[in-house]
Amino acid sequence: MTLAINKPAAFVALNTFAGARVQLIQDLKAAGYTLETARDVVIEWACTKTKGTFTVKANGAVKLDSSHAKYNTTKCIVRDMMLMIQGTTRRVVQAKHEPVDVVAKLAKQAASLSAADKRRLIKLLSA
DSSP states (O other), X not given: OOOOOOHHHHHHHHHHHHHXXXXXHHXXXXXXXXXXXHHHHHHHHHHHHHTOOEEEOTTSOEEEOTTSTTHHHHHHHHHHHHHHHHXXXXXXXXXXXXXXXXHHHHHXXXXXXXXXXXXXXXXXXXX
16 A cells, blocks of 8 residues: 655645644744743643642742652653744754874873872883
């Protein structure tokens, strides 16, 4: 069985989703939420969707109940929604680390040694 490929329908679906992300951000902003303050309401919303539970701390912070059976599902939904609000995705490209020069690192560590320890180190290295 082969499926018919309908590129225009796919573009409509993708445009709707892309537009929904923008609409979500605009609607949360209109409701008075910022990226920093939206997490609590996103947790409450996700719990209503998954039937998960949350607790409100004394300081007013909303936290997921990690002992609930739906904790992992709810946590994933909260993470995905927060990333959507941030305008990013799960797989953020991390900055590449510069290669470490091992010899330079060792030289830096050796510089902090006392004179006696430096002599011991040279003796060990020359053996």
